[in-house]
Amino acid sequence: xxxxxxxxHGAAERLVALLSARGLSAATxxxxxxGLAGAAITSVPGASAVYPGGAVTYSNAxxxxxxxxxxxxxxxxxxxxxxxxxxxxxxxxxxxxxxIAVSVTGIAGPDGGTPDKPVGLVHFAVxxxxxxxxxxxxxxxxxxxxxxxxxxxxIGLLTAAATPA
Numbered sequence: 001x002x003x004x005x006x007x008x009h010g011a012a013e014r015l016v017a018l019l020s021a022r023g024l025s026a027a028t029x030x031x032x033x034x035g036l037a038g039a040a041i042t043s044v045p046g047a048s049a050v051y052p053g054g055a056v057t058y059s060n061a062x063x064x065x066x067x068x069x070x071x072x073x074x075x076x077x078x079x080x081x082x083x084x085x086x087x088x089x090x091x092x093x094x095x096x097x098x099x100i101a102v103s104v105t106g107i108a109g110p111d112g113g114t115p116d117k118p119v120g121l122v123h124f125a126v127x128x129x130x131x132x133x134x135x136x137x138x139x140x141x142x143x144x145x146x147x148x149x150x151x152x153x154x155i156g157l158l159t160a161a162a163t164p165a
Contacts, residue, residue: 008148011155012040012047018162019050026158028054029067029092029103031079032122036151037104052096057088067091079105080117082125082134089127100128100161102154108146122150126161133161 019026028038038054041047055066060079063069069087077083088103106122113119124135135157139149 008040008152009043011152012044015155015159016041016044016047016050018159022162024100024162025050025052025098027052027092027096027098027101029088029101030054030056031058031105032108033104033147033151036147037154040151040155052098055092063088080107080121080123082123085123085125086132086134089125089132093127100126100158102126102158104150104154106150108143110143120146124154124157126157128161
């Protein structure tokens, strides 16, 4: 079942309000979601005060050039890996100057999956002053479902990172 766009927009509204209240900024680095998380965030009035921007780095070459993902990470672990997600999040934080950055890299399908990395596998990372935390999920459904669920998860990770302990 697809995640309704209203849910994504609502999650983005909550994130923008939280970031504003805490005086924080957040950035995104997206691959399989193609900018869907960033689009949801920028759909919220006032987002420009807390969202300096994001990068859609679909190809490995752009992951390297824009976010500084080491070629060795891509060669050894592949783009769909915790190592790549961590490098993407660190790079997005560095490039944008944001307090928090989230990355998303995965296989939305319908093709491209393998037994080790099936369709629906998505790796995430959140980078902040305390370091980088990685996460992964295996989403079901078609390509649009996987992309929406991954964008929603990314916004949820940003929200969790911005929430006081």
